[in-house]
Amino acid sequence: MNDLTSRALELQRVAHELMYLGVDGEPLYSDTFCRLNKDVLVQCDSLFPLRSTLPEEEANLCLALLLGYNATIYDYGDKEQKKQSVLDRSCEVLEQLPASLLKVRLLTYCYGEVYEDAMLREAHKIIAGWDRNSLSLEQAEIIEELRNIEENPYPYEVME
The missing domain is CATH 1.25.40.810 (UpxZ)
Structure with a gap:
């Protein structure tokens, strides 16, 4: 490294x-x-x-x-x-x-900034290819983070 x-x-x-x-x-x-x-x-x-x-x-x-x-x-x-x-x-x-954990992580945090649907779809497409029975801790964490961002969009903006 x-x-x-x-x-x-x-x-x-x-x-x-x-x-x-x-x-x-x-x-x-x-x-x-x-x-x-x-x-x-x-x-x-x-x-x-x-x-x-x-x-x-x-x-x-x-x-x-x-x-x-x-x-x-x-x-x-x-x-x-x-x-x-x-x-x-x-x-x-x-x-x-390539499709990887790193790409999903970067897509997730970029999506959290710009809320571009293409980023969200690509992240979900990569995640769908992961074996749900043997997720690493990092994979499980980013899935949860992405779900958090999806469920709580624009957390720092005042909504009228």
Whole structure:
């Protein structure tokens, strides 16, 4: 595993930790919350300008950035532009990826941003090919995440 891949996977891990901080019933401390937010933002901003010519590596990088920018509360006025740039990159790399867990993960988080039905259909098509009796923990988690996004669209917008 090269440095870019390991950094992208580490950002995915820390962003996931931040998103689910306190969900396990453990106390939530403000200093931990602030430290994780800052760590995620610093990692995002250091990885944002980087690109890979390898589709799987670029997909992991895009996934990490989407997760990271969604997890952090900090925004210095450019977070939405950066997320849009990452979404554009994601669309390019999705076309190059084989049907895989990584592709479903990237499709899921992109769908959660743009709610494009084609992404949802493609994710479901790949998932339908998985053996339901022997799902990995990661497969089960992304199925649940996709279901969550489908059932709760636009969670941060005020609906009139």
